[in-house]
Amino acid sequence: MPIYEYRCRECQEKTSKLWRGFDAPDAVPCAECGSEQTSRIISSVAFHKSLRSKLQDLDPRYDRMVDSAAANTSTSDPNQFIDRATPLSESDA
Numbered sequence: 001m002p003i004y005e006y007r008c009r010e011c012q013e014k015t016s017k018l019w020r021g022f023d024a025p026d027a028v029p030c031a032e033c034g035s036e037q038t039s040r041i042i043s044s045v046a047f048h049k050s051l052r053s054k055l056q057d058l059d060p061r062y063d064r065m066v067d068s069a070a071a072n073t074s075t076s077d078p079n080q081f082i083d084r085a086t087p088l089s090e091s092d093a
């Protein structure tokens, strides 16, 4: 079950939210000041990092393979696929 973290745009405090659903809420009320002007942070970054390191473990040449395969297309950023992926931790709620 994932924990999502949000940064308040009013007071910059961080709010953690244990979430049982499949999709993270876009924003949760700030635990400090109650503002709903919060932005999700951390969890997607951590996920990207772990998936990237898994890809590197899988095959250290992977990045270069992707680069050469995608170099001549309009979608030459391999990370766009990771950005669209769904974390496994969101699937077993």
Ligand SMILES: [Zn+2]
Residues within 6 Å of the ligand: 008, 009, 010, 011, 012, 013, 030, 031, 032, 033, 034, 035
């Ligand atoms: Zn706040």
